[in-house]
Amino acid sequence: MNLLKECAEVRRRGSARLAGLPCAGILLLMVPLLPAQMTNAKDQDLRARIKAALFVPQPLPALDVQNYGSFAVGPGVIAERVTYATEYGLRVPAIVYRPEKIRGKIPGLLVVNGHGADKTSWYSWYTGVEYAQAGAMVVTYDPIGEGERNDDHKDGVGEHDKLIDVPGVPQRMGGQMMTDVLQAVSYLASRREVDARRIGVLGFSMGSFVVSLAGAVDPRIHAVLLTGGGDLDGPGGYWDSSHAVMCQSGPYHALEFLGDRGAVLFALQANRGPTFIINGTNDTVVAIPQHGPDFFADLRKRTIAELGSDKNVFTTWFDPGASHRPAWVTKLAATWLDENLHFANWKTKQIAELPTIRIGEWAAKDDVILNKSAQREDRDAGLVAIDVGVPKLTPEQLSVLPMAEWEKHKNDFVYSVWARDAIADAEKDKQQLNGPASRPDGK
Template sequence: MSMSLTSRLVWAVTAAIGMTAWLTTPLAGGQESPAAEAAARHAAVRSALRQMLGIPANRCPLRPEPRGQIEHDEVVIEKWVWTIEPGSRTPALIYRPKHPPEKMPAIVLTYGHGGSKSSWQYHYAGLLYARLGLVCAAIDPIGEEERNRQGRMGTRAHDARWASDRADAAGRLIMGKLVFDTMRTIDYLLTRNDIAFERIGVAGNSLGGAVASYVAAVEPRIRLAIVSGWAYDDITLDTKLCTRLPNERMRRLCDWPTFAALAAPGCALWIANGDADVIIDRRGDGQAWRGTRRAVREASQVYAALGGAGKIKTWFEPGGGHRPYFAYKVSLEWIHEHLGAPDWPLERIRDLPAVNAGQWCDRYGIQLERLYGTPLHWRGATLPDLGIRPLSPRRLAVLHPDEIGRPEYTLEGWLDLIESHGTGHGTHADDRSLRTAATGHGHPLHAQHVSRQSLVGDASQAEVAVGFDPRRAPSGE
């Protein structure tokens, strides 16, 4: 017996979340169109996910402070500091073209374990995106670089069990902090007068891919997400605490197709991986990629039913390992299609020459981690070649030397703050409380209006040495 469009859509949405009773309960307010009903149910799951992550319900003023800028190869790199939440601030870089032709689309970077704003692949992407006419926002994740007590890179400080346990006990998750910091960076972009507000996206790799996947699920303002070096599959339940805990709790609420479909229809979701990436597909049997393909195949039906056909896709590099696919040419094509690249026609992007990432890093004396600095992983990556020349972490530093280690910039300071002020929402929530949130009786986060602010004048440029600690990752990202 054939099913109506309404029945198929309701079935797709509810089946994707495991036929959970609290989501199959009829919505209040009478008959709804299929799209309206699916949107309402997606909003309910988003609300529950925000509660699970411990996303703060209120947002404080950003109070952005300019810290100077650098002009480098037709790119301007602005330096800023702004407030994420009371007692927690971040240094940031804003990459933009020197002579933008119009209001620009923007991408916020999200980072893998040990990555930060000066890491080679994110610095490369920031310069690359800006050369294509986009704005790129790069902050340090909590615990890394200028948000590390010693100003060190590659520390993986937030991976520690003590950090995860303290955050969880205070009603927050490390993943929730990374997601909220990204959302606040979007808030900052919305204060600028040179941004095309309707064309903002996120892009990240590995843990950064996981963060981008959560931002796509809970942040309706974005129009693009590049999730690379990550899987939509239960294999990610056997990972580090910062991803394992939220994924375990997310799976109580929905399954992977639903999680992916939460971005529908407004966010174009590009999931890019190497089919030989044993960092994520750790058994090497393809489970991670079969699960991801299945999740995307099912989520694409919801996308299509909601008017977003073709806006969720997977891409795999044959023989590719754990590589920064968010900076690959195919990802630039996705950006061009869904955000735009001012003054760069698609054929010009496709005709870009390529450079081997390992050779590029060697040319500029960039030391790669032992785990990833192999031909299978980073060293084997193929990047669009625009003659990009990197700047050192010292040149990219934002904070003054005496600001390094201040509590408002560190992981430890943030943990002390949430423990003392109880700013969380109880991420140990039981199934009943999650169902309450998902049925609309909780307190979902509503984006507050952020007033636009014009760019202000340059301040004196802060130059501070940031020591690089090439600690070896004991396990995959």
Template sequence: MLSTLALVSLPSVHAQAGPPLSARDAAWRAQIRHTLYVPDELPPLEAKTWSSFSPVAGVIAERVTYATASGMRVPAIVYRPEKRKGKLPGIVVVNGHGGDKFAWYAFYSGMMFARAGAVVVTYDPIGEGERNIDRKSRAGSHDAIVATPEGVPADDWGQRLAGLMQVDVMQAVAYLGQRPEVDPKRIATVGYSMGAFITGITGAIDPAIHAVLLSGGGTFDDEADGGKSFDTGKLPCQAPPWRSLRILGDEFHKRGAVLYTLNADRGPMLVENGSMDEVMDIPHRGPEWFAAMRAQAVALHGSDRNLFTTHVDPGMSHRTAWVERPGVAWLNEQIHFANWTAADIERMPTTHISDWAHANDVDITPNYMKENREGGLNALGTGLPGIAREQLMVLPADEWEREKNVLTYESWKEKTMAAEQAMKR
């Protein structure tokens, strides 16, 4: 049997001689969703709140699960202000590799933005935290290379994995949008590293997202130019899906310009990087690289309205810069925090993360505790605690045992292998 991808006919999307802008961009969106196995209609959320607690005065944290692709479910901690003024904005935090809702920046961001007056979703990516068979973090389960059945394209596994990650984010956005206290027109996503890769693509296909902030990422490049490229990477969640999106590029434009164009259709975007971020190879992609990509996106988009802007931290490397003043200020401009004004953000004291982590027994790997990485961040606000791992578990142990077949990577892997076997028939 032919691959499902071969059975869909989509309109031409050439930049210089194609359909009108709206039809062209709709076709691009459809191609991305189809290539990454993102369903046309997302599953019902079937959200469930298991319990709640207060990690710090004025903030409530809810333990929640919601549905995602392939009949799976996502465990999440949702932070909100205990008291609210009118409708609130929403934020989805999308983790980097090895990160999950237990990562320091996930729970710090949750508490910080809830104090600011937002509802914040933090969740476990597939294979991490409660979506890991041993409920471990930094497990890297989904990084394993899985061979596809004979006759199925080798990149198919990574395309399906990436699609699941897209739906995880889209369902978090949908969850926020259906909460009565959240303004569905003021929802942002913030993504770090792998999360920036995921979030940049999700923003291109989900117009329900208003603002997107990428930290340690945004290097959607067609050519390595002597440096690193997603095309040649080894991670199944990035290299195979990125290669599959070559369908978007032609002799007139690059895939990255298409993604940035579609994001501009959706709303504003900020790309934050450290000038010495070797993980994203920023030394090979300085301001001139981003300027060239932006110029190509402007040409595709027809204007610079909502086209991404950049923020560079001199001398800094890979880190979650959205917790610092510039990122928080940008988010406030886009989604308008209920409790913090621009003046509040400008004068607010900060917390030096390495000092905070040592004082609160917060686990950050030594390589990321460095001053030019996460340890050197000056995050807005003071007095936020570390949160014990046990508090961030959504499901009680007995319930997790009953639910693990719809939670873990191993269960998703079985379903996905069965789906690929069915492609051969």
């Protein structure tokens, strides 16, 4: 059986996760995994296969950065409005926070939001201002289907969660979200102020899942901090069963060829650099009561076995009584980030002495609206964040394009265009895989 016939046979017998995959991708997945310890060649092979399974474009698109001005955010921080290119010819709107005065090279950080959040969510701009004060450049952006990438320019609607029941499209959604991250890393690396060896990525909730994949395939990322997630389990578990088919269970099923997905992904992460995972012991959103210290200890053990070393294998911290919240605004997170990225303005001793504030108190003081679940003490409101005097920022301030220009160019950004093109790609792959229909005479 030649390779193309074998590919077609795999496709005919295969699972839904292969249904939308072109033969090139299936053939790549059919290559047997290498045994035992990770090698550079194995890393490259696995990373290529993950990207193929999730339709991450190779090479990545040219950035084509466009600038839309800047504004001051309190003392010593500048926010820039930019867009950069991503998959399907679309663009990502981003707010980039940086110190007003920069001496030498500084680290870069990227914020990857949870479900329903975008660059206008409180923790996006709080993180941007906090770590710009620390001496980093911080990128925050709208995920597909939110904010300026929403067809109605709305926040918090989860437009990307609409199930598209076309084989291969959920995998493409996972790949789109990964590509947005990889392009933001490219953007940070392109900035002359940023030390490209000191780039870190922060992922919360859905973002923790996206960063678990993106960090595994991109060795340009030095440090990864996950919160509200990172508990990559096995067949039929939380991530396979997630109701969020488009951005979680669909893409995760597509990686079954890895075998022990959690261990392999975190081994790839370790070969990239350090990873820190923070979870609340009562975080039922991502099943931490079932995936507590024992779960992570076992996952760590399996990762070390896969890697053949404990170097850079993830470490964890559990916040007693806490639920689902973006814990990277805390002193604990800032200290870890400084140890691994070396902030320009803060050092560990200084971080320990900085003032703090409960997010609920900060929100009340500055008239920042937290959603109903975030108002709980075990959620966002109870977070003890570093207090750097972060001001309230409005959606208008955090819009990259003026509304009239956005209306004119919305098809460069919005979810519906992505959905149209992703469906067309999946259907095209299906037609190519099945081939032309046979004539009755066999010719």
